[in-house]
Amino acid sequence: MKKKMYDYDGYKIYTIKTDKFKNCYIEVNFREDARKVNITKRNLLCNLMTYTSLKYPTKREMRIHSEELYNLVFEGSVNRSGYNLFTNFSIDILDPKFVKEKDYLEKSIEFLFEVINHPHIENNTFNERSFSIIKERILEGLEIYKEKPLSYAAIRCKEEMFGDSISGVRLSGNKEELLPLTKEELKEEYLSMMASAHCDILIIGDLDMDDVVKKIKKYFHKPSIVTEEIPFIVENKIKAYQEIEEESKYNQTQLLLMYQLENITRKERFFIAPLFQRILGNAGMTDKLKKYLREENSLCYYCGISGSTSDLYGIIYTGLSYENTNLAIKYIKKALNEMKNGEIEENFLEVQKNKFLSDLRLREDSIYGLIDNYYLHEIANFATFEELKEEIPTIKVEDISKFSNKLHESLLYILKEEEQNETN
Amino acid sequence: MKQIKLKKLEETIYMDKCENGLEIYVWVNKKVNTFKGTYVIKAGADDVIFTKNKKECTLPHGVAHYLEHIMCKNIDNTSLLGKFNELGSYSNAATYPDKTVYEFVGTENLKENLELLLDSIYQKKFIKEHIEGERGPILEESRMKKDNPSTLNYFEMNNSLFWKYPCRIIGLGTEEDIKKITEKDLETFYQTFYHPENSFVVVTGNVDPIEVIYTIKEKEKQKKYKKYLMPIRKKYKEPNKIVTNYKELYTNIEIPRVTLAIKVSMKNFKDIEEVLLLNIINLVLASNFGVTSLFKESILEKKLAVTLGSSAYIERDYLIIQIAAKTKYPEELLPILQEKIKNLELIEKDMKRKIKSEIANLVLSYEDPENVNDMLVYSLVRFGKIIENEKEILEKITMEEINNVFSKINLKEQIVLITKPRKKDEI
Numbered sequence: 001m002k003k004k005m006y007d008y009d010g011y012k013i014y015t016i017k018t019d020k021f022k023n024c025y026i027e028v029n030f031r032e033d034a035r036k037v038n039i040t041k042r043n044l045l046c047n048l049m050t051y052t053s054l055k056y057p058t059k060r061e062m063r064i065h066s067e068e069l070y071n072l073v074f075e076g077s078v079n080r081s082g083y084n085l086f087t088n089f090s091i092d093i094l095d096p097k098f099v100k101e102k103d104y105l106e107k108s109i110e111f112l113f114e115v116i117n118h119p120h121i122e123n124n125t126f127n128e129r130s131f132s133i134i135k136e137r138i139l140e141g142l143e144i145y146k147e148k149p150l151s152y153a154a155i156r157c158k159e160e161m162f163g164d165s166i167s168g169v170r171l172s173g174n175k176e177e178l179l180p181l182t183k184e185e186l187k188e189e190y191l192s193m194m195a196s197a198h199c200d201i202l203i204i205g206d207l208d209m210d211d212v213v214k215k216i217k218k219y220f221h222k223p224s225i226v227t228e229e230i231p232f233i234v235e236n237k238i239k240a241y242q243e244i245e246e247e248s249k250y251n252q253t254q255l256l257l258m259y260q261l262e263n264i265t266r267k268e269r270f271f272i273a274p275l276f277q278r279i280l281g282n283a284g285m286t287d288k289l290k291k292y293l294r295e296e297n298s299l300c301y302y303c304g305i306s307g308s309t310s311d312l313y314g315i316i317y318t319g320l321s322y323e324n325t326n327l328a329i330k331y332i333k334k335a336l337n338e339m340k341n342g343e344i345e346e347n348f349l350e351v352q353k354n355k356f357l358s359d360l361r362l363r364e365d366s367i368y369g370l371i372d373n374y375y376l377h378e379i380a381n382f383a384t385f386e387e388l389k390e391e392i393p394t395i396k397v398e399d400i401s402k403f404s405n406k407l408h409e410s411l412l413y414i415l416k417e418e419e420q421n422e423t424n
Numbered sequence: 425m426k427q428i429k430l431k432k433l434e435e436t437i438y439m440d441k442c443e444n445g446l447e448i449y450v451w452v453n454k455k456v457n458t459f460k461g462t463y464v465i466k467a468g469a470d471d472v473i474f475t476k477n478k479k480e481c482t483l484p485h486g487v488a489h490y491l492e493h494i495m496c497k498n499i500d501n502t503s504l505l506g507k508f509n510e511l512g513s514y515s516n517a518a519t520y521p522d523k524t525v526y527e528f529v530g531t532e533n534l535k536e537n538l539e540l541l542l543d544s545i546y547q548k549k550f551i552k553e554h555i556e557g558e559r560g561p562i563l564e565e566s567r568m569k570k571d572n573p574s575t576l577n578y579f580e581m582n583n584s585l586f587w588k589y590p591c592r593i594i595g596l597g598t599e600e601d602i603k604k605i606t607e608k609d610l611e612t613f614y615q616t617f618y619h620p621e622n623s624f625v626v627v628t629g630n631v632d633p634i635e636v637i638y639t640i641k642e643k644e645k646q647k648k649y650k651k652y653l654m655p656i657r658k659k660y661k662e663p664n665k666i667v668t669n670y671k672e673l674y675t676n677i678e679i680p681r682v683t684l685a686i687k688v689s690m691k692n693f694k695d696i697e698e699v700l701l702l703n704i705i706n707l708v709l710a711s712n713f714g715v716t717s718l719f720k721e722s723i724l725e726k727k728l729a730v731t732l733g734s735s736a737y738i739e740r741d742y743l744i745i746q747i748a749a750k751t752k753y754p755e756e757l758l759p760i761l762q763e764k765i766k767n768l769e770l771i772e773k774d775m776k777r778k779i780k781s782e783i784a785n786l787v788l789s790y791e792d793p794e795n796v797n798d799m800l801v802y803s804l805v806r807f808g809k810i811i812e813n814e815k816e817i818l819e820k821i822t823m824e825e826i827n828n829v830f831s832k833i834n835l836k837e838q839i840v841l842i843t844k845p846r847k848k849d850e851i
Contacts, residue, residue, distance in 0.1 A: 286505070298558070
């Protein structure tokens with residue numbers, strides 16, 4: 001496996017040459033400061049660019065061309081890490097050695113940049129038909145999260161916690177901003193992204209990278225050089241503890257405890273936080289939450305932790321009967337206190353370290369895991385796989401206890417199940 | 425050890441059989457770190473009525489799933505999944521209508537993982553406290569499913585399609601079923617179906633097939649199983665007719681759904697291999713209702729639907745074809761879908777392109793050990809064998825065959841399910 005970075009005036013190309021996979025992956029990333037971008041607008045732009053282009057005016061034509069290229073998978077998405085907003089477009093293709101056509105790779109690259117360089121702009125504005133279809137589709141989809149009680153509860157939690165901070169903004173945008181958007185504004189959004197975003201291209205596969213880079217240069221020119229530094233950590237103000245209980249139409253109650261983290265070091269962020277999460281709630285059936293909530297007290301089927309070390313928060317969650325919420329809160333707090341007091345069996349910590357390293361080897365089997373890790377290390381000093389392998393075995397119970405004491409419980413959110421006698 | 429060569433894919437499946445009847449299948453990829461091992465019992469949620477020793481036995485629905493939970497408990501009430509964790513592996517168990525699977529995914533300690541998997545199935549001791557302790561989590565799992573619109577939609581549809589089949593009832597069983605399942609029920613299911621002659625093991629990834637087969641055979645030699653009594657599963661006499669042709673479901677959704685399903689007797693396709701049949705139908709459905717169809721494009725353009733998809737599957741003696749859409753206008757969309765299904769387009773150029781793209785998918789699918797493991801398990805349970813010539817099957821599909829298949833599809837038994845948002849005071 002060979003890593004190499006190419007630095008051009010307008011963009012950088014990060015490559016990994018490896019014969020591990022039968023496919024190859026190319027991703028073009030436009031990276032900007034999320035505070036300066038309207039995310040609703042950006043999400044609409046990204047959806048529109050994967051639906052239509054000047055040469056392929058409909059999704060149908062785009063897809064037919066992809067099928068002709070041996071089911072090339074073309075995708076776009078908007079993601080965020082800290083204040084960095086990534087708008088990316090990618091292709092996933094067969095390794096060209098499996099294909100008879102000698103120009104397969106070239107045609108695939110040409111397709112990707114055709115769509116990026118020439119969106120469906122006619123007469124100085126986006127095509128009305130596609131614009132209105134995609135806008136409508138996003139509008140319809142905005143409320144879909146309400147069909148999943150846990151997703152709904154997590155979004156409500158973040159709204160309550162973060163308000164207008166970037167940590168509380170949904171990447172799909174919101175109805176109020178979406179409704180008045182015009183296709184003219186969207187064209188400006190496209191031009192702004194092309195001009196002011198950092199542009200990074202990621203490539204992985206068994207390819208002659210010098211040759212691929214030459215091909216990319218042939219199809220993609222980005223004149224502006226962007227040097228702005230964008231932070232990868234959002235430091236939200238620590239909030240005073242509050243409790244919120246809301247009624248719902250669901251059958252099961254959702255109980256969420258949100259915590260914030262303060263002043264964490266790089267070591268804590270990359271090497272200690274993952275072990276903390278495993279020991280507290282993400283180690284199959286053996287972590288503290290499963291032990292107390294499920295195995296010993298039969299209160300729930302699922303429980304665990306999610307969160308972000310870029311936004312410095314975590315959410316402990318479970319689904320259960322409303323009548324059991326007080327008991328569950330007692331056990332969650334007990335588990336948290338044990339973490340703070342360093343009541344962690346050495347042997348269990350060792351098991352979790354080994355499991356972490358094994359999971360790391362699984363991630364090394366993922367084409368996306370490999371290139372992401374390389375890229376995020378280069379731009380944001382994320383821990384490399386090599387670093388993780390070295391550092392994880394050195395973590396001690398005291399490190400985890402110290403980290404646990406940087407945790408502030410900020411919000412207890414209960415989404416109460418519907419009263420049984422009210423409906424169906 | 426037998427080698428099954430997958431034609432034109434340059435892939436090999438190694439196969440062997442233990443003295444006690446347990447079959448072993450191995451696929452190797454030396455380029456990755458991962459391996460996955462799966463123990464499959466060929467019995468699942470649907471196997472609630474059967475005859476054993478000339479005695480008919482009826483168990484509550486949900487017994488296979490409850491047993492799966494109990495199998496994951498060690499004698500000291502710790503979790504079996506925790507033991508796999510100690511070996512550095514992730515593990516899970518799942519109950520399907522026709523099978524129950526226990527699996528691990530890891531990168532080290534393959535031999536120990538395999539031995540733990542085999543031991544966990546053998547001579548289960550049932551402990552009352554474990555059984556009672558697991559009832560709460562299973563009831564919560566059942567309540568969680570009631571908040572899942574797709575699950576509710578699926579079972580509402582099965583209730584409308586089938587009169588007799590056990591797939592009418594959710595695999596977990598109803599809350600009443602879960603509450604009444606006893607230790608004896610669990611033991612009966614275990615003693616009836618958990619036998620090497622009714623099971624197989626699939627191991628995929630960075631493994632040595634000789635070592636895997638040797639480890640499993642040696643381990644199984646130490647186990648003493650009673651003679652397998654070969655239970656006779658209840659044969660359901662399912663009428664060709666559907667139960668009802670229209671149903672409405674009210675649940676917690678934001679956008680209504682319309683689902684159109686067609687029930688076709690498999691007797692119509694006696695001379696067609698199941699793999700070929702499913703491939704042909706899915707190709708035609710994709711070209712008529714998928715992204716490359718003019719029909720879908722026009723439906724989306726007119727904003728008559730937000731999503732539109734299709735699928736085909738076999739449920740025992742019936743082929744089921746489904747078209748599903750999320751739409752604000754179910755009543756307007758429905759007649760358009762019904763008209764389209766009567767007039768499917770079979771265009772050779774489209775078929776050829778879709779086949780080419782399916783072949784690319786097939787080539788790519790033999791890379792990820794977890795994916796290959798799932799494919800082999802599916803194939804062995806669904807078709808009772810490894811499909812050796814899937815690429816060839818795809819390559820040889822002709823327009824004549826496609827027309828032949830579609831000439832045998834009768835659209836008469838057609839059901840419409842409209843799922844609408846529930847309003848709190850309405851129902």
